[in-house]
Amino acid sequence: MTLHAIRPRSFRWFPYDGFTFCLGLAEGDAAWTSGHTSAAFDEAVGKMTVTGDMAAQARIAYEKVLTILAAAGFGPQDVTRVTENVTVAGLAEYEAAAAVRREVFGDHEPVLRTVVVERLVRRTALLEVELHAVRGGGEVLAASEPRRAGTWRTSTVRTGHDGAVYLPTMLPVDATGAVVHPGDFAAQYAYCLDRAGELLKAVGLSLDAAVTTYDYSTPQTRDVYRRTHRVRQERLGGAGVYPGAGGILMSRLHHPDALVAIDVTASRHPLELVNPGWSRYDTLTYAPGVRAGRTLYMSGFAALDMQTQQALHPDDIVAQAEATYGAILHLLRYAGLGPEHLLETTEYCVESALPAYRGVAGVRERLLSPPWPASTGAICKALLRPEFLFEVFPTAVYPARAVRSEAEKAA
Numbered sequence: 001m002t003l004h005a006i007r008p009r010s011f012r013w014f015p016y017d018g019f020t021f022c023l024g025l026a027e028g029d030a031a032w033t034s035g036h037t038s039a040a041f042d043e044a045v046g047k048m049t050v051t052g053d054m055a056a057q058a059r060i061a062y063e064k065v066l067t068i069l070a071a072a073g074f075g076p077q078d079v080t081r082v083t084e085n086v087t088v089a090g091l092a093e094y095e096a097a098a099a100v101r102r103e104v105f106g107d108h109e110p111v112l113r114t115v116v117v118e119r120l121v122r123r124t125a126l127l128e129v130e131l132h133a134v135r136g137g138g139e140v141l142a143a144s145e146p147r148r149a150g151t152w153r154t155s156t157v158r159t160g161h162d163g164a165v166y167l168p169t170m171l172p173v174d175a176t177g178a179v180v181h182p183g184d185f186a187a188q189y190a191y192c193l194d195r196a197g198e199l200l201k202a203v204g205l206s207l208d209a210a211v212t213t214y215d216y217s218t219p220q221t222r223d224v225y226r227r228t229h230r231v232r233q234e235r236l237g238g239a240g241v242y243p244g245a246g247g248i249l250m251s252r253l254h255h256p257d258a259l260v261a262i263d264v265t266a267s268r269h270p271l272e273l274v275n276p277g278w279s280r281y282d283t284l285t286y287a288p289g290v291r292a293g294r295t296l297y298m299s300g301f302a303a304l305d306m307q308t309q310q311a312l313h314p315d316d317i318v319a320q321a322e323a324t325y326g327a328i329l330h331l332l333r334y335a336g337l338g339p340e341h342l343l344e345t346t347e348y349c350v351e352s353a354l355p356a357y358r359g360v361a362g363v364r365e366r367l368l369s370p371p372w373p374a375s376t377g378a379i380c381k382a383l384l385r386p387e388f389l390f391e392v393f394p395t396a397v398y399p400a401r402a403v404r405s406e407a408e409k410a411a
Helices: 054-071 091-105 185-202 219-235 279-283 317-334 351-367 400-410
Strands: 024-027 030-033 040-042 047-049 079-087 111-117 127-134 140-142 157-159 164-166 210-217 244-249 260-267 271-274 289-292 295-298 342-350 374-380 390-397
Touching (some): 030 054, 054 091, 054 127, 079 091, 091 111, 127 374, 140 185, 185 210, 185 219, 185 260, 210 289, 210 295, 219 244, 244 390, 317 342, 342 351
Parallel strands (some): 342 374
Antiparallel strands (some): 024 030, 030 127, 040 047, 079 127, 140 157, 157 164, 210 260, 271 289, 295 390
């Protein structure tokens, strides 16, 4: 089995050929969509446009991603995880999007990741939706918390493709909706990881099974971000392998007093460190890559010299993208993979660099290849190092035949 692009016979929102991402990818009993907003090509003005309030945009975005899944033979009941990128401007209306989601899925409840982003590429877009699916919808490992008006409740915990265990977004918010440890970034960070650990323990795992921890904080936390090292050291890597990680900064998060939100993914497979010899990771609490089963989970990559630790190409997002994808491809080659094995890329562009972001498509065209990864792009306020303008969270998958070959050699 190999990854192949999902190509609906009819996709009325825009002609989808010619991009350096696909609408979605499928392989066997699994499928992944790129992130989609309500944007559609308007022939009258000759460009993509976005109209409508949050509810209207959510309906169109969900119609688009479900149309993509349907072209590969999947329905709403097969969705294992939903990622909703909601803009800072759209937070006040977010409940309207949640109502649309509940209507779309009915009694079926996928895992929900909610990522607050500064804005989306289309300025008037309020919401972007990305779906993961497996035939039958995976296994529910833990039910969602009771819904309380005005709170960010925790959704279900569910399995995904290749032994993945999806957790909802972890927030420093208690059952009443109150933010814990106000003003204490490290304590909020610890609370989120501990909450993830509790959920994993309830389903027979622990934080030792974590393959990625992607965190979102605010520019004000930059000066104290190093305090997460001890928090992570005390809680992660107990099985000898730290998870991949990435950090993105937004001007605010889900609650005005929340300083961090963390998305944790775990796996039921044993974890294997994948590091092509980058010594900088020897003292860090995250790994460049983690193999679990057939999946290669990776940390966020930016334009960093792996030897000198210097940020590369300040003020040039296109050159930074070239260096960033160059590092990702180096890791893939070390792992025996190529760009055709990239499953997903989530790109974060710093708001100040958005006018030049179009140039990144040329970098992807040169360095990546069909079937093109399922891709999502969003705008952040900043990155952890002020020189960085661009960061990518990538995931790749090993071909099934390669896994069989390794098993045969072992036998």
